[in-house]
């Protein structure tokens with residue numbers, strides 16, 4: 001089986017490409033990535049070592065995509081993935097996230113390829129998520145998707161609709177995974193994307209951080225999934241694709257892996273032995289949500305899969321990886 005991973009030099013795409021290669025999922029793995037994200041060049045080196053070819057193509061360039069070879073499966077991990085930044089970057093976000101998906105779908109249609117899409121928990125309504133009482137509810141696939149969800153979330157949600165339209169009329173088979181926060185080695189995190197990685201890195205380097213929004217106390221809660229659990233799941237999805245397809249799943253760390261920023265700080269302090277200054281900024285971004293924890297019931301039932309790595313493991317693994325790559329990371333984070 002020939003597999004193309006778009007965004008193959010990103011955090012998720014590179015880890016998936018290497019997992020597929022190591023576990024012989026697919027006879028040939030290729031990547032498509034324009035190397036625009038910081039850190040993608042470092043991931044390219046990892047792919048090259050395993051003889052995984054990257055096509056340096058912009059996903060919004062349909063002509064270039066048409067010229068690519070045929071694949072049995074395309075796993076779409078390419079995105080402008082930062083929620084906050086999507087306010088300022090609207091053109092880029094639309095071209096990459098929406099036109100990009102459209103181009104890949106046309107390619108799938110032409111080649112009769114299967115399709116796996118990395119969607120996001122940000123497809124859900126900001127207003128409805130803000131009304132939730134903390135700890136009371138886990139978010140399943142039926143949660144309200146109406147109303148604003150951020151420009152980023154909108155592009156993911158619209159892509160999902162395009163995928164279902166293509167599936168309906170052209171009989172293309174797909175799986176959509178709406179992931180919550182993903183973390184682990186080879187993530188080059190920022191404040192508003194990859195915050196776990198960002199938090200650990202700042203602790204290691206004794207630099208300052210800020211709790212932003214909802215009173216500036218660090219009470220926002222998210223569930224975190226380790227990248228290795230994601231890779232195992234997508235590996236399973238590839239193997240079982242003919243039996244399970246045309247479905248949308250919520251996937252995340254779940255209740256056991258939910259953590260507030262404040263508690264993440266405590267874990268970082270313990271692991272790094274460093275205590276840093278954390279400022280407080282009370283103003284809340286229109287895009288921020290106080291709480292999100294995934295209901296994994298549907299994905300558990302379909303694949304008998306659940307996350308194995310606990311939040312402590314996520315932080316420990318990141319810490320080890322960052323320490324052993326400190327020099328190259330200093331240049332790239």
Ligand SMILES: NC(=O)c1ccc[n+]([C@@H]2O[C@H](COP(=O)([O-])OP(=O)(O)OC[C@H]3O[C@@H](n4cnc5c(N)ncnc54)[C@H](O)[C@@H]3O)[C@@H](O)[C@H]2O)c1
Nearest residue numbers: 007009010011012033034035036037058059079118179182
């Ligand atoms: N990281 C998370 O917590 C998270 C959570 C939910 C969903 N997702 C989704 O998972 C996927 C992977 O996210 P990630 O964290 O690996 O992001 P990432 O930024 O690390 O990787 C994205 C890759 O896409 C490439 N890229 C960006 N624009 C491009 C373009 N126009 N043409 C070609 N390549 C381009 C970048 O160079 C980068 O290597 C995305 O679709 C994202 O929306 C991520």
